[in-house]
Amino acid sequence: MRFGALEILTNDEVYEPRGDSFLLAEFLEGMKDLGDVLDMGTGSGIQALVASKNAKNVLGVDVNPEAVKLARKNAKINGIRNASFVVSDLFENVKEKFDLIIFNPPYLPVDDKIKGAEQWSCGKNLEIIKRFARDAKNHLKENGNILMVISSITGLKGVKKIFEEFEFKVEAVGKKKIPWETLYILEIKIKS
Numbered sequence: 001m002r003f004g005a006l007e008i009l010t011n012d013e014v015y016e017p018r019g020d021s022f023l024l025a026e027f028l029e030g031m032k033d034l035g036d037v038l039d040m041g042t043g044s045g046i047q048a049l050v051a052s053k054n055a056k057n058v059l060g061v062d063v064n065p066e067a068v069k070l071a072r073k074n075a076k077i078n079g080i081r082n083a084s085f086v087v088s089d090l091f092e093n094v095k096e097k098f099d100l101i102i103f104n105p106p107y108l109p110v111d112d113k114i115k116g117a118e119q120w121s122c123g124k125n126l127e128i129i130k131r132f133a134r135d136a137k138n139h140l141k142e143n144g145n146i147l148m149v150i151s152s153i154t155g156l157k158g159v160k161k162i163f164e165e166f167e168f169k170v171e172a173v174g175k176k177k178i179p180w181e182t183l184y185i186l187e188i189k190i191k192s
């Protein structure tokens, strides 16, 4: 598939970019001077590839090794040299701090355990989002921020509450209604 000038290879084992991916990628395209960027849950690498145009360096991570392989391939075929990819369960294998962390998380509040469920299931009590919020601050530079997609199905209030508990402030900076849900782009900053 194509996203603007980018060619993005897909396969059955990795989340194929769709509405939520495109909403975030389009927002990201409008941002300049991104500095050092982390793309959490990179999947095909779409966000990392888009960010790479305006970033110093991009690190894409995913818990799914097949996603990491695919994202590397996608960077290569698009001639992108400032993006690298590693397997990591959230921040487990991430040591650095970033100016921007992008996250299009698995956002359905279900406990699915079937193969591939990491693509959509964040746990009934939003466990993935809670673990991410708990550790994100240790990986943000001063004035760094987070850009994240969620759905009305995830629950905007609940997600805001999680980040507020970890002393972030949350603002919805983008919104798109589709037949079965509303997607939100959240800008999340450390409370000053």
Ligand SMILES: C[S@@+](CC[C@H](N)C(=O)[O-])C[C@H]1O[C@@H](n2cnc3c(N)ncnc32)[C@H](O)[C@@H]1O
Binding pocket: 015, 016, 017, 018, 020, 021, 024, 040, 041, 042, 043, 044, 045, 046, 047, 061, 062, 063, 064, 067, 088, 089, 090, 104, 105, 106, 107, 118, 119, 120, 128
């Ligand atoms: C909704 S997909 C988004 C993929 C891609 N960023 C996009 O925008 O199309 C969520 C991604 O998060 C990854 N993921 C799920 N749990 C994770 C975890 N604990 N640590 C890292 N990545 C995870 C999934 O493998 C999947 O690639």
